[in-house]
Amino acid sequence: MKTTTPAIDELETTKVENRRTNRELCQKYKQAAPGSAAEGDRVRQYLPLVKTIVGRIAMTLPTHVDLEDLYSSGLVGLLNAVRNYDPDCGSAFETYARLRIRGAIFDELRRLDWVPRSVHAKARKVQTVMQELEQKNGHIPTEQEVSKALNLPLQDYQQLLDEIRPATFVCLDVAQNPDNEDGPSNYESVPDNSQENPVEGASKRELTRLIAERLEDLPEMQRKVLALYYFEGLRLREIAEAYHLTESRICQIHAQAILSIKSYLKKFDALAD
Numbered sequence: 001m002k003t004t005t006p007a008i009d010e011l012e013t014t015k016v017e018n019r020r021t022n023r024e025l026c027q028k029y030k031q032a033a034p035g036s037a038a039e040g041d042r043v044r045q046y047l048p049l050v051k052t053i054v055g056r057i058a059m060t061l062p063t064h065v066d067l068e069d070l071y072s073s074g075l076v077g078l079l080n081a082v083r084n085y086d087p088d089c090g091s092a093f094e095t096y097a098r099l100r101i102r103g104a105i106f107d108e109l110r111r112l113d114w115v116p117r118s119v120h121a122k123a124r125k126v127q128t129v130m131q132e133l134e135q136k137n138g139h140i141p142t143e144q145e146v147s148k149a150l151n152l153p154l155q156d157y158q159q160l161l162d163e164i165r166p167a168t169f170v171c172l173d174v175a176q177n178p179d180n181e182d183g184p185s186n187y188e189s190v191p192d193n194s195q196e197n198p199v200e201g202a203s204k205r206e207l208t209r210l211i212a213e214r215l216e217d218l219p220e221m222q223r224k225v226l227a228l229y230y231f232e233g234l235r236l237r238e239i240a241e242a243y244h245l246t247e248s249r250i251c252q253i254h255a256q257a258i259l260s261i262k263s264y265l266k267k268f269d270a271l272a273d
Helices: 006-030 037-045 047-058 067-084 093-112 117-137 143-149 154-167 198-217 220-231 236-242 247-272
Strands: none
Touching: 037 047, 037 067, 047 067, 047 093, 067 093, 117 143, 117 154, 117 247, 143 154, 143 247, 154 247, 198 247, 220 236, 220 247, 236 247
């Protein structure tokens, strides 16, 4: 059964109430010339969004990554969002801007090659084991079942989740096919025009349906962590404090949930091949 929290319901109500005003503002800024005062106002209005996104991504990064470089990349993404957003496309500007900002930041991270291939390889291995266990047992595998299948003590498996955590943060900016890093990204598949490509539209709706379906099957704690992190914008540290757990434990729960979703989607990719 799908569950929501009062905070999420309140967030959705606020979005509906602000939609008309946001649309009117976007129509205004759509007419603004590049470099105009109106464009500058729009960028300044959303600077806090760039800082928030950089801050959240920074929690998964090694210390040698220069956050100022990421902030600069995020500003470029925000500016592109302001110049390319179409208020008739059906999505809110902030949603579109998040995609552009995160896309620009992840482009910079890919340039820096901050996540070793070995981390991606380990994440795919765990993902594959989870998929095999689910096919065999008929339910989403627990941490204990996955650790046993990997011949690892539970504590070692949880440490592995910490190690592969950077590869488990879901965004629309990573390659659609993780085995082909030169391929198109999900971010690049989001069109700027208002006319939806029928094939792409059907694919997105199906992907949304599959993810929602998987979310309903996840353990309650995993659903709560994903909802608080992705929908309410809480930091992992804040979620940990709310549940009186360590931030490391919340990160492990997050990683387990994301790997479970990705293993589920991988099953359908295999059926399509």
